[in-house]
Amino acid sequence: MSDVLLKIRNLSKAFDEHKVLDNISLDVFEGENLIVFGRSGTGKSVLLKSIVRLLFPDNGEIYYRDRNVLTMNKQELTEIRKNIGFLFQSAALYDSMTVGENLAFPLRKILKIKDNDEIEQKVRKTLSLVELESAIDKMPSELSGGMQKRVGLARTIITEPELILYDEPTTGLDPITAKEISKLILDLQHQLKMTSIVVTHDLICAEIIADRVIFLREGKIYAEGKLEELKKKDDYFLRNFFSSKLITETGVENV
Amino acid sequence: MNLPKLKYGHKLNFSEKLYNFFAILSGLAIFSAEFFKQVFRLPYEIEETKRHMYDFGLKTFPIVSTMGIIIGFVLALEGYAVLQPFGGTDFLPGSVGLSIVREFAPILTALLFAGRVSAGIGAEIGSMRVTEQIDAMDVSGVEPFKFLVVTRVVATTLVLPVLTVYVIVISIFGGYLAVYLEGGMSFVYFANSLLPYVHINDLVAGLSKTFLFGFAIGIIGTYKGYTTVGGTVGVGKSTTSSVVISSLMILFIDMIMVKISLL
Numbered sequence: 001m002s003d004v005l006l007k008i009r010n011l012s013k014a015f016d017e018h019k020v021l022d023n024i025s026l027d028v029f030e031g032e033n034l035i036v037f038g039r040s041g042t043g044k045s046v047l048l049k050s051i052v053r054l055l056f057p058d059n060g061e062i063y064y065r066d067r068n069v070l071t072m073n074k075q076e077l078t079e080i081r082k083n084i085g086f087l088f089q090s091a092a093l094y095d096s097m098t099v100g101e102n103l104a105f106p107l108r109k110i111l112k113i114k115d116n117d118e119i120e121q122k123v124r125k126t127l128s129l130v131e132l133e134s135a136i137d138k139m140p141s142e143l144s145g146g147m148q149k150r151v152g153l154a155r156t157i158i159t160e161p162e163l164i165l166y167d168e169p170t171t172g173l174d175p176i177t178a179k180e181i182s183k184l185i186l187d188l189q190h191q192l193k194m195t196s197i198v199v200t201h202d203l204i205c206a207e208i209i210a211d212r213v214i215f216l217r218e219g220k221i222y223a224e225g226k227l228e229e230l231k232k233k234d235d236y237f238l239r240n241f242f243s244s245k246l247i248t249e250t251g252v253e254n255v
Numbered sequence: 256m257n258l259p260k261l262k263y264g265h266k267l268n269f270s271e272k273l274y275n276f277f278a279i280l281s282g283l284a285i286f287s288a289e290f291f292k293q294v295f296r297l298p299y300e301i302e303e304t305k306r307h308m309y310d311f312g313l314k315t316f317p318i319v320s321t322m323g324i325i326i327g328f329v330l331a332l333e334g335y336a337v338l339q340p341f342g343g344t345d346f347l348p349g350s351v352g353l354s355i356v357r358e359f360a361p362i363l364t365a366l367l368f369a370g371r372v373s374a375g376i377g378a379e380i381g382s383m384r385v386t387e388q389i390d391a392m393d394v395s396g397v398e399p400f401k402f403l404v405v406t407r408v409v410a411t412t413l414v415l416p417v418l419t420v421y422v423i424v425i426s427i428f429g430g431y432l433a434v435y436l437e438g439g440m441s442f443v444y445f446a447n448s449l450l451p452y453v454h455i456n457d458l459v460a461g462l463s464k465t466f467l468f469g470f471a472i473g474i475i476g477t478y479k480g481y482t483t484v485g486g487t488v489g490v491g492k493s494t495t496s497s498v499v500i501s502s503l504m505i506l507f508i509d510m511i512m513v514k515i516s517l518l
Contacts, residue, residue: 052394082396092391096379109397159395 002030005163005195006051011060012219013046020046021057022219028163033189033196035206035227037241038216044199045089047216048165051197052084053077064163082110085161085194089168091152093140099151100136103127106159122158129191130154130184146177150184157188166198170205182208203242215241256289256400258282258482279500286478290408293401300406307410311372315418318371319364323422326359327351327429335437344438348445349452351430356453356461360422362509365468368415369501373476376407377497380480381490389481404477411473416465423461464512471504 006028013021020043028034036044049055051062053069062069064080072080093102103123107113113122127133130150140148149169156164169185170178182205189196189209200206206213206227213230215223215238223230223238231242259278262271334347380403383389392399427449434440479493479500 049390054390054394078396078398081394084394086391086394088387088391090387092387094388094392095382095386106395106397109402110395 002032004028005030005065006197007061007063007066008047008051009061009063011047011050011057011062013043013050013055013057019219021050024060024216024219024221026214026221028195028197030162030195031189031193032211033186033198033209035210035213036197036199036216037201037206037213038222040201042216043219044216045167048086048167048197048199051165052081052086082159083162085156085159085164087149087152087156087164087166087169089171091140091148093148093151093155095140097140098136099127099132099138099140099143102140102151103155103158106155110159126154126158127151129157129188146173146181149173149177149181153181153184153188157192157194160192161194163195163197166196166200168200168202169198170200170202175204178202179204179208181205185209256285258285261482263485282482283474283478286404286481287474289400290405290474293398293405294409296401298401300402303402303406304409307407308414311368311410311414312418314375315368315371315414318367319418319422320425322363322367323360323425324429324432326363327355327426327431328433330354330359330426331430331433332437335434339438344434344440345448347434348430348440348449352427352449352453353457355426355430356423356457358461358509358513360426361419361461361465361468362505364419364422365415365465365472365505366502368411368418368469369472369505370498372411373472373497373501374494376411376473376476377479377483378490378494380404380407380477381483381493384481384483385486385490400481404481407477408470408473411476412466412469415469415472416462419462419465460512460516464509467508467512468505471508472501475501475504 004027006026008024008026008028011021011024012019020041024047036047038044046055050057051064051069057070060070064084067076067080069077069080093099094105097105100120100123103126104119107119107122113119123136124133127136130153132147132150132154135143135147135151140151143151153169166185170181173181182202185196185198186209188194196209198205198209210227213223213225213227214221215230217237223233223235230238233239259282261275261278267275331347331351334351335344338344338347380389383403389399389403392402431440431442431445434445435442476497479497483489483493485492
């Protein structure tokens with residue numbers, strides 16, 4: 001088995017009285033694609049944001065290569081964040097910059113590359129990976145949702161991070177574009193040997209990229225395993241999630 | 256940086272509004288302290304600061320030019336109507352120049368600058384906040400406060416005094432235009448009647464407060480943008496309150512600075 005890249009222990013987070021994460025423990029192994037499933041509002045995005053300390057959990061520990069993310073100072077956190085990519089649900093492209101400038105930004109600011117030719121070469125190469133080299137001079141507002149996601153993905157991988165956190169990468173896209181993005185995530189993982197945690201509701205996306213799946217329910221890990229195994233489990237919640245029909249706790253299907 | 260959270264809702268009661276007032280004041284103090292902590296720290300982001308200076312200056316240039324020439328013209332015209340029956344038009348260039356240098360140019364330029372630039376900053380950073388662009392910058396390992404806030408506040412602090420000097424010049428020209436059209440006063444005569452009354456101290460008093468105005472405009476716009484919550488409605492509120500709070504702060508700073516300069 002590969003080494004543990006990320007270790008989460010007893011993580012809890014509540015907003016007012018509502019417990020979103022309740023004592024979660026989880027290991028993420030190097031090179032794997034972990035899918036996080038769960039209904040809306042079950043803390044999937046909170047889990048991702050806690051890993052990079054965009055949100056500060058109430059309790060628990062998060063170790064990235066055995067270094068506790070939650071206790072490190074700002075400078076150490078910045079160094080750790082350089083190894084972690086985050087693709088936001090909205091892609092979060094800087095809308096005052098062109099596509100090319102969006103990709104050049106982390107090269108200039110994080111990798112401190114000063115040579116403009118080297119930057120342009122890297123930007124073009126990364127854009128060609130997501131098949132959007134022709135969009136280099138476009139503004140984000142000129143792109144479709146799928147193209148924005150691709151550019152967001154390109155900006156996330158341009159610094160070649162070890163771990164990428166995907167927050168619903170295919171939400172809001174048509175099924176074909178969603179499959180293309182999922183395939184792209186898988187290809188990038190194979191090419192660049194990155195570890196991924198993907199929060200999604202998209203079963204097709206999970207079928208394409210998942211090595212392992214966890215289900216969050218009411219703030220806890222409800223189920224964990226291979227996707228195919230979980231699909232076969234005789235559990236009304238899992239059956240309900242995977243089925244196209246609505247299944248109640250008593251097992252009756254409302255068609 | 257832990258900023259106090261404001262209370263939200265359609266109908267806030269008096270104590271909640273009072274709480275928000277003090278929360279904004281203390282938030283601004285914490286935000287300003289963070290600015291001074293980061294402004295001298297590397298990297299200086301000089302290119303980004305220069306880009307904002309150019310952008311803010313260019314954005315405000317047409318409106319302050321128009322305002323400047325009209326204010327000078329109107330002040331001289333009003334003054335001429337009052338002083339001419341008593342044969343006191345010799346005092347007109349001095350009184351117009353003095354009021355422009357000490358008060359009208361600094362405060363009116365700052366108010367227009369607040370309307371144009373503070374609103375723009377509040378809206379832009381607010382949109383970046385609600386569309387997760389600031390979070391994206393933060394998780395990528397780039398300090399968003401330094402890149403977004405410090406650069407803009409430095410730019411507003413440095414650009415406003417320059418614009419004010421320009422407005423002083425153009426307003427005085429507007430004043431000259433009025434007296435020339437009304438009484439045919441020559442430029443040399445106008446200048447000779449102006450210079451004995453406007454001293455370097457007046458220029459220092461007028462310009463020194465514009466650095467504070469510029470800082471207030473920048474810090475309030477960035478603070479309101481940075482702390483935006485509530486989607487597009489929140490962006491609208493941040494934009495409006497950036498202008499309102501900046502304008503009130505300019506008037507308040509002016510009152511204090513005038514008192515200090517007259518001590």
